[in-house]
Amino acid sequence: MSINNSKTEVKRLFIGAGCNRIVNNVSWGASYLVSFGAQNAVVIFCPKSAQILTTLPGHKAVVNCTHWLPSNKFAFKAKQLERHYLLSGDADGVIILWELSLADNKWRHVLQLPKSHKKGVTCITGFMVSQTDAIFATSSSDGTVCVWDVVFPTSSGCECKLSCLETLVVGSRPMVTLSLAQLPGNTGLIALAMGGLDNKIYLYCGERTGKFVRACELKGHTDWIRSLDFSLPIFSGEANSVLLVSSSQDKGIRIWKLTLRGSLANTEGTYKRGEIGLASYIEGPVFVAGSFSYQISLESLLIGHEDWAYSVQWQPPSLAAEEEIGFYQPQSILSASMDKTMMIWQPERKTGIWMNVVTVGELSHCALGFYGGHWSPDARSILAHGYGGSFHMWKNIGVSSDNWQPQKVPSGHFAAVTDIAWARCGEYLLSVSHDQTTRIFGPWHNRDPQSDGDSWNEIARPQVHGHDINCATIIQGKGNHRFVSGAEEKVARVFEAPLSFLKTLHYATSEQSSFPEDVQADVQVLGANMSALGLSQKPIYVNATHEIQENLGNDGLDTLESVPDAVPVALTEPPVEDQLAWHTLWARITQLYGHGNELFPYAVIMRESLLLHHAQSATVAEIWLWQVGSWKAVGRLQSHSLTVTQMEFSHDDNLLLAVSRDRQFSIFKINRAGNDEIDYKLVARQEAHKRIIWACSWNPFGHEFATGSRDKTVKIWGVEKTYSVKPLLTLPQFDSSVTALSGLVLTDKEMMGFLQWEWRVDSFKFGDFMLKEVMIAFQHQVWPLLRSYGLILSCVMFLQLTVWRGRTLRTMKIAQTCSLLLAELIIV
Numbered sequence: 001m002s003i004n005n006s007k008t009e010v011k012r013l014f015i016g017a018g019c020n021r022i023v024n025n026v027s028w029g030a031s032y033l034v035s036f037g038a039q040n041a042v043v044i045f046c047p048k049s050a051q052i053l054t055t056l057p058g059h060k061a062v063v064n065c066t067h068w069l070p071s072n073k074f075a076f077k078a079k080q081l082e083r084h085y086l087l088s089g090d091a092d093g094v095i096i097l098w099e100l101s102l103a104d105n106k107w108r109h110v111l112q113l114p115k116s117h118k119k120g121v122t123c124i125t126g127f128m129v130s131q132t133d134a135i136f137a138t139s140s141s142d143g144t145v146c147v148w149d150v151v152f153p154t155s156s157g158c159e160c161k162l163s164c165l166e167t168l169v170v171g172s173r174p175m176v177t178l179s180l181a182q183l184p185g186n187t188g189l190i191a192l193a194m195g196g197l198d199n200k201i202y203l204y205c206g207e208r209t210g211k212f213v214r215a216c217e218l219k220g221h222t223d224w225i226r227s228l229d230f231s232l233p234i235f236s237g238e239a240n241s242v243l244l245v246s247s248s249q250d251k252g253i254r255i256w257k258l259t260l261r262g263s264l265a266n267t268e269g270t271y272k273r274g275e276i277g278l279a280s281y282i283e284g285p286v287f288v289a290g291s292f293s294y295q296i297s298l299e300s301l302l303i304g305h306e307d308w309a310y311s312v313q314w315q316p317p318s319l320a321a322e323e324e325i326g327f328y329q330p331q332s333i334l335s336a337s338m339d340k341t342m343m344i345w346q347p348e349r350k351t352g353i354w355m356n357v358v359t360v361g362e363l364s365h366c367a368l369g370f371y372g373g374h375w376s377p378d379a380r381s382i383l384a385h386g387y388g389g390s391f392h393m394w395k396n397i398g399v400s401s402d403n404w405q406p407q408k409v410p411s412g413h414f415a416a417v418t419d420i421a422w423a424r425c426g427e428y429l430l431s432v433s434h435d436q437t438t439r440i441f442g443p444w445h446n447r448d449p450q451s452d453g454d455s456w457n458e459i460a461r462p463q464v465h466g467h468d469i470n471c472a473t474i475i476q477g478k479g480n481h482r483f484v485s486g487a488e489e490k491v492a493r494v495f496e497a498p499l500s501f502l503k504t505l506h507y508a509t510s511e512q513s514s515f516p517e518d519v520q521a522d523v524q525v526l527g528a529n530m531s532a533l534g535l536s537q538k539p540i541y542v543n544a545t546h547e548i549q550e551n552l553g554n555d556g557l558d559t560l561e562s563v564p565d566a567v568p569v570a571l572t573e574p575p576v577e578d579q580l581a582w583h584t585l586w587a588r589i590t591q592l593y594g595h596g597n598e599l600f601p602y603a604v605i606m607r608e609s610l611l612l613h614h615a616q617s618a619t620v621a622e623i624w625l626w627q628v629g630s631w632k633a634v635g636r637l638q639s640h641s642l643t644v645t646q647m648e649f650s651h652d653d654n655l656l657l658a659v660s661r662d663r664q665f666s667i668f669k670i671n672r673a674g675n676d677e678i679d680y681k682l683v684a685r686q687e688a689h690k691r692i693i694w695a696c697s698w699n700p701f702g703h704e705f706a707t708g709s710r711d712k713t714v715k716i717w718g719v720e721k722t723y724s725v726k727p728l729l730t731l732p733q734f735d736s737s738v739t740a741l742s743g744l745v746l747t748d749k750e751m752m753g754f755l756q757w758e759w760r761v762d763s764f765k766f767g768d769f770m771l772k773e774v775m776i777a778f779q780h781q782v783w784p785l786l787r788s789y790g791l792i793l794s795c796v797m798f799l800q801l802t803v804w805r806g807r808t809l810r811t812m813k814i815a816q817t818c819s820l821l822l823a824e825l826i827i828v
Contacts, residue, residue, distance in 0.1 A: 014456030015052035016441060017043050018389030018414025021371060022064050023226065023310055024123045024177070026385050028374040029068030030075035031084045031100060034383065037063025038412075042088045042098070044107075047381065047393060050408040050574075051455060058109055061092040067124040069134045072316045073232070074127060075377035081131060085110070085152065089121025093140055097150070097160065110160055116167065118142040125178040135165075135208065137192055139175040144168065145194060147212060165210035173197040181230030184240050185260040189289050191215075193244055195225025201246055201256075203296070205289035215287040216296065218256060223249035223308075227372075231314045232329045243299065245333055247309035253302035253335055253345070255354070261286065261293040300347075300354045307339035311372040315379050334382055336373030342384050342394075360394050360404055362386060362578055381407065389414020389435065390577045406576045411458045413439065419471045421483065427509050428459065432472040432485055438463035438495075444508045444574050457574035459508055460501050462586035463493075463537065464530060470599050475611070475628060480523060484592075484611065486599030492592040494631070499523045499542060501584065503570030527568025528585035539587035540568060590631050594624050621660060623647065625678055634678045639666035639685055648705075650698050655683075655719065657705055659693035665707055667719065683723035688715060697741040704728065708738030 017038035019025060026036045033053070034045050042056040042063055069085040070078045078084070086098040095113040100106075117140035126136025132152045139145045145168040151161040175196040183189040183205065192204040192212060199221050206212030231243040241259040248254075284297030315332035333345040333354075341361035347354050360382070362369070368387035375382060381395045382404075391409040396402055415435035422429060428442030440460040463469070467487040475482040481497035497505075502523060528537040568583045575584060592611075611626040621644045625635035642661035649656055649670075656668040664687045671679040689709035698705045703719040716729040 013443075014441070015043075015055065016410060016412030016456075016458065017041075017052060017055070018412045018435065019385045019391065020062060020064070021387055021389060021414065022062075023371050024065035024067075025063070026372055026374060026383070027066045027068045027086075028072045028376060028383060029084060029086070030070040030072060030078035030081075030377055031068070031102065032377055033068075033100075034374075035066040035068065035086055035088070036385065037066060037088065037090075038414075039063070040090070042066060042086070042096075045410050047376065047383065047407075047409070049455075050410060050457075052410045053105075054107060056088075056098055056107060056109075058096050058112075059088065059090040059092075059094060061090040061094070061120075063088055063090050064121050065089050065124050067126060067136065069126055069136065070128045071126075072375055072377040073314070076317055077128065077131075083152070083156075085134070087124050087126070087136060087138075089124055089138060091120040093117035093119055093121055093142070095121060095124070095138060097162075101156065111162065113148070113162065114164070116146045116164065117144060122174065122176045123178045125180050127180055127182075129208075135180060135190065137178050137180055139178050139194065139196075141174045143170050143172060143174045145170055145175055145178065145192075147192065147206070147210070149208065165208070166206065166212045168204065168212060170194070170196070170202070175202075177225060177228045179228040179230045179244065181232075181242055181244075183260070183289060183292070183294065184233045184242050184258070185292060189292065191230070191242075191258070191289075193228045193230065193246075195221075195228050195246060195248075197224050199223060199225065199248070201225060201228065201244075203287070205287070207290065215289060215294075216285045218246075218285075218296065220254055220298065220301075221246065221248035221250050221252065226309065227311045227313075229313050232317055234329055243314070245312045245314065247312040247335060249308040251303070251305050251307060251309055251337070253305075253309055253312055253333070255299040255302070255333075257284075257297050257299040259295050259297070261295050263292055302333075302335070302345055302354055302356075304343055304345075304356045305335065305337035305339050305341065307337050307369065309335055309337045310370060311336040311374075313373060313375055316375050316377055318379065330379070332379075334373045334375055336370040336384050338369040338387075340369030340386070342370060342373045342382060344382075358402060358404060360392075360406075362390075362392050362581075383409075388581075390581075392577055406578065408457075408574050408576055411439075411577065411580065413437070415468075418469065419473075421472055421474045423474055423481065424476055427505065430462075430472060430474060430483055432463075432469040434468040436465045436468055436487075437461055438465075438469060438472060438483075438485055442505070442508060445510070455574075458580060459504060459571075459574065460584040460586075461580045462495055462497075462501070462584065464581065464585065473611075477628070482589075488599075490593070490595050490597060490599065492599060493588050494590045494592070495537075495586040496525065496589045497523075497586055498525045498527045498539070498568060500527050500568035500570055501586065504584075507570065507572055508574075525587050527566055527583065528587040529566050530585060537585050537588050540566065592624075592626055592631060592633075594633060595622070623656075623658060625680070627678075635680050637668055637680060637682075639668075639682055640664060645692070645694055646696050648696055648698055650703060650705075651700050655698075655703065656680075657696050657698060659688075659696045659707055661692045663687050663689050663691065663693060663709075665693060665696065665717075667723065667725065669723065684719070684725045686725055688717070689713065691737075694737065694739045695741040706741050708741045710737040712736060712738065714738055714741065 020037040028034050034047055036043055039062060040059045043052055044054050045052040067087045082102055084100045087095060089095045097110040099108040099110045119140050119142040121138055121140050123139045124136060126134055128134045132154055134150050137145060137147045146164055147166040149163050149165050153160060173196055175194040177195050179193045181191050183191050189205055189207060193201055195201045201218035203215045204212040205215045225246060225248050227247045229245050234241045241257055244256040244258060246254050284295050286293060286295045312333055312335045315330040317329050331347050336342045341359055343356045344358035345354050346357050370384045370386050373382060373384045381393055384392045390411060393407040393409045394404040395407050396404050413433035413435050415433050417431055417433045420431045428440050430440050432438045439458055440462060441456055442459050443454040444457050445454050463485060465487055467489050469485050469487045472483055472485040484492050484494050486492045524542050525539045526542045527540045529540060530537055566582050566585060611628050621640040621642060623637040623644060624633055627634050640660035640662050644658050644660045647658045654670060656670055659665045664685055666682060667684040669681045669683045673679055688707050689711050691710035693707050693709045695708040696705060704716060706714055706716050708714045712734045714731040715727060718726050718728045
């Protein structure tokens, strides 16, 4: 089969991403889709399927906030809409408008707003005036707030009309939260509430033509204002009032009532401008907007959270039976706090006093809680995003009474992914990150015949550490699943799979329900518990499970202050966040000491019974060899003067290739003499590039290898029988640094081509077949690429995991910004 005639189809299987840890980062739209920022990308996921659908690249800085038009609050008006819109703002002050066509589920980059903010966008809020018109406001840390009007096209292909109605300068203390609403009484006036760092709520009023003026200030909170949300008009005979809810870092939540008093233009009315005296302010501040007067009063003060109240949101309206009204605003508020709880507040029927009726929360190793809480459009589900970049969702499955149960949601790393490794047989993927976690992703066999097939999920979180994790590898060979990870603390840690994970993996990947008894007898560790400092994970043995149950029963208490021990069990469905964080840990079996500096990414590789790793160095970079099982150091390889950036064994395990920051590659001859003795010899060393060498890769069937460098070149080398190295080929120079390489097998008989990846502009290379149309908007360096059973995975200094499977690589165009990219390449 000729390489040039081969075709490959690519199909995405899975995307995993963590949420940026920012307050206004998440939005739940009337389309029933959730948007959030993951580093520089806007990510869209479907709560119903618990899968990320796509990512929208375009921002060059961290995405701070997203907002749907229409949002979940206006879902009752959006049933006939064919297109929904999404706004996203980043840390550079850039705001982008996106369009989603519901007919074909395709996204379109509509426009980038004119640069109106000099610093990061802190909040976006808005509402649909009609099916083709919307008003939204944006705030920034530069102390400005802008109000915009946008007219959407009536047909596909047309352009939007955008205009800035007003730019408000609020001073040196920026606003961090906004809320827009139409003032009651069909007056055509718009209210803009804003809060920030000076503990006050500012209310501006204006018309759609612009010119917003400050109407009044609301005082009461004693710390920063974190969230504001207007309700829709409250009907009491007529729509003459709206409610505003506010939350603050003072842990309190306040409800304000804004009521229409009357028209000043009516000469027969009671509320002429000259007749507004001191007595009118007894019930609350009175302000004039246009030709109408309004009064604001404090309706209620809600106290219940034990830490900063970061988010409040009114329950979305439901349809009413009365056609003349069209909707009904429920008296229900959702709040989220740093105390790791979300609460639903409702007034009592008899007294009208607002009470906490529902409390849900998370149990995690982190002391910090939720940044925001959101209602689903039908108010049957609630969603929170937390400090660990994770989502938590609960659904009310009760019929006659409330019964909120946790639901499955997407997950992923929220900091730079630094290394990845395939399981021995490719049944799962292990990744490590600077978010200080090790995660395992894998396909979950769906036993429901009516389902769409298997789905990829995070099935375990074997390591939750106290330092950023730089590297990891799966230990090959027979026996139980084991891996080694290295962090920024000079120590490599070895972990072994517990019995609970083996049973979960068997259930997820096998169609057989029975678990092998011989495996169950050999593995005596059921799970692991996290230590107080978060640096070690102690095993929980199978015969000690009854003690755990007794400890959980002490006084019947399960509080956030007294954290219970982990209860590892075999899972029969993909785990939710609380299960991942607590009950899927692996026990650490040993630690490897030796290096004087922190372990560098790609520092740990493993072939048969030999383990290697290396560390950063400014003088002599050593590669350490360890014997698997006894965990004894059996060799220290020296060749490079600067940090070794990557290592790889040849297909026959006889040669070890290492590349370094000193621009050289080295080849070591490895001989196993038996009795745990290792002989090694440096057989070749050569300066290969003009800049740092970042990557290397062997031909899986020969002694040819490739090197990639910061000098934007990829060179192919051949090792002869005498171990002399000759250059074979230099690929055309790329646009930027080459940071990752991996060998790719085309067929069993063909040799191979090199799959090449570079920074920002990316291309595939199969032999002499170059694919120039593969463009990926990466904003950070791409690190390793690994191959397992035809699956190709790339890892970038970013936050997101993407799985691809495909068949025509020639015409493939990738528009993703991702940290882990997995693809199955099928040559036909």
